Structures are given as structure tokens and as C-alpha cells.
Amino acid sequence: MSALPPETHEWLGTIGFEVKEGSMWLEALTHGSFNSTHTATSQPEADYQRLEFLGDRVLGLSVASWLFRSSDRSKEGQLSQRLNALVSGATCARIARTIGLSDHIRLGKQAREDGGSDSDNILGDVMEALIGASFLDNGFDATRAIILNLWEHELAGDAGKAKHPKSALQEWAAGNRRAMPQYDVIDRSGPDHAARFTVRVSIHRVGEAEGVATSKHEAEKLAAAEFLEKYG
Incomplete structure (x- = not known):
């Protein structure tokens, strides 16, 4: 040496x-x-x-x-x-x-x-x-x-504060050496002008969570926030 x-x-x-x-x-x-x-x-x-x-x-x-x-x-x-x-x-x-x-x-x-x-x-x-x-x-x-x-x-500073839930979940997955989050629309109901989306987010070998909203994007955001609340 x-x-x-x-x-x-x-x-x-x-x-x-x-x-x-x-x-x-x-x-x-x-x-x-x-x-x-x-x-x-x-x-x-x-x-x-x-x-x-x-x-x-x-x-x-x-x-x-x-x-x-x-x-x-x-x-x-x-x-x-x-x-x-x-x-x-x-x-x-x-x-x-x-x-x-x-x-x-x-x-x-x-x-x-x-x-x-x-x-x-x-x-x-x-x-x-x-x-x-x-x-x-x-x-x-x-x-x-x-x-x-x-x-x-x-x-x-503000590192890790008030991030968009989807960004925060992606960082959480990377920081914990987990697979990236997978988002899936598992239900869509109601007429086009008042549709409701149910999105499930899952991370392999960790768990899953769901979000329901009037847009797919908002449902993904709620699902990510719920996932962090449950597993973060």
C-alpha cells in the first residue's frame, strides 16, 4: 500500500x-x-x-x-x-x-x-x-x-422540502435503492366532462397506494403522496 x-x-x-x-x-x-x-x-x-x-x-x-x-x-x-x-x-x-x-x-x-x-x-x-x-x-x-x-x-436550505409528490417519490425510490414507481390507471368512471380517475402507484417489493381525482395527473399526484405517507 x-x-x-x-x-x-x-x-x-x-x-x-x-x-x-x-x-x-x-x-x-x-x-x-x-x-x-x-x-x-x-x-x-x-x-x-x-x-x-x-x-x-x-x-x-x-x-x-x-x-x-x-x-x-x-x-x-x-x-x-x-x-x-x-x-x-x-x-x-x-x-x-x-x-x-x-x-x-x-x-x-x-x-x-x-x-x-x-x-x-x-x-x-x-x-x-x-x-x-x-x-x-x-x-x-x-x-x-x-x-x-x-x-x-x-x-x-430547502432540500427535500415541498417537492411535487411524484418527484419526491422518485427521489425516495432512488435514495432507498428501489425500483422506480409504476403508475397505472385502474379505473375511469363518469362522463367525459366529469371523469374520475383512480390511479395506483406501486414500487416492487415495497407496496402500493391509490389516488382518485378528476384528472389522471392529479390522481397520480395523490397516489404518490399517499405512498409516501404509508411507506416513506
Whole structure:
């Protein structure tokens, strides 16, 4: 395993991360493509995927606990909607850009030439991996404090608030790694000038909900809102 570069160690410190076990942080910054370029004569180096898995959960718990404390009148569905927006890959990528993360990601030559250092997916994943490394190196409380500091602007904003129910449900599905919502008109009654539509929305292996309205669009909106209320 390579050593953590001094400039990267210093950069992590400016953000608030305390580095004790350097190899773990180097792993968090290593993309899988790095090995395709740098391991011709050496052992492959671990990439960030395992730490990303851990960091995703630490980030979720940190933000969820903040939302619980600061939103005492919000319903579960509203909390879930905000949580999914605040911990999304796009939000993690925005935070990563604000701290200059792209300069420190270890990528293979082709991946870097293809713009990997500015990819939302890679930036978001590495941001979560750094959170995972911090949790292992410094514990939950210290890591949560850093997260709340880095996410301060996002937490104070409107992310996840008052979205259209269909958009909110789509974000919920993506954030929870579920299939996209499926909308079906299951009943249409009444004359054309006063039709009533019943729409069912379902997500595979989660559940379903229905909405009834005088237009298909409004029925879909009501069904999505009902789904979030039941399962969000």
C-alpha cells in the first residue's frame, strides 16, 4: 500500500478530519480504475467501495438524527423526503466540490482523461468513503460533527422540502435503492366532462397506494403522496 501523500494529509486536516491510520484514508480516495494503471508490478490496492458502504450509513444516521432533533413537528414521510435529498449522491458531490476533493482522488489514467475526477458519481462515492474512514479512525461523534459542519448550508436550505409528490417519490425510490414507481390507471368512471380517475402507484417489493381525482395527473399526484405517507 502506498503512503498517504503529505499534501493530502494536510488537506484532510484543513477540513477537520484527524488522520491516524493513513492507509485507510488512502483507500477511501482510491477509485477501482487506479489499479488498472498502477499495479503492473505491484499488488492491487483496495478501493473505496467498502468504506463508501459504511460512510453512507454514517452520513444517513448523522443527518437523520439532526432532522429528528430540529423538526419536531414533521411527519415521517416529510423527514424521509428531506433525508433522501440531503444524503443523495448529487448533494455529496456538491459538498465534495466545495472542499476540493477532486484533486486528491486516485484514478486510473483513462478514468481521469474521461473526466472521472469531476463525475458526480465518483465524487459522491468518495465523499461517503471519507466519512467511513473518519468513523473508523475517530468514532461517530467526531465524524457527525464534521458532517454537520460540511452540510451546514444544505441543512439550512430547502432540500427535500415541498417537492411535487411524484418527484419526491422518485427521489425516495432512488435514495432507498428501489425500483422506480409504476403508475397505472385502474379505473375511469363518469362522463367525459366529469371523469374520475383512480390511479395506483406501486414500487416492487415495497407496496402500493391509490389516488382518485378528476384528472389522471392529479390522481397520480395523490397516489404518490399517499405512498409516501404509508411507506416513506
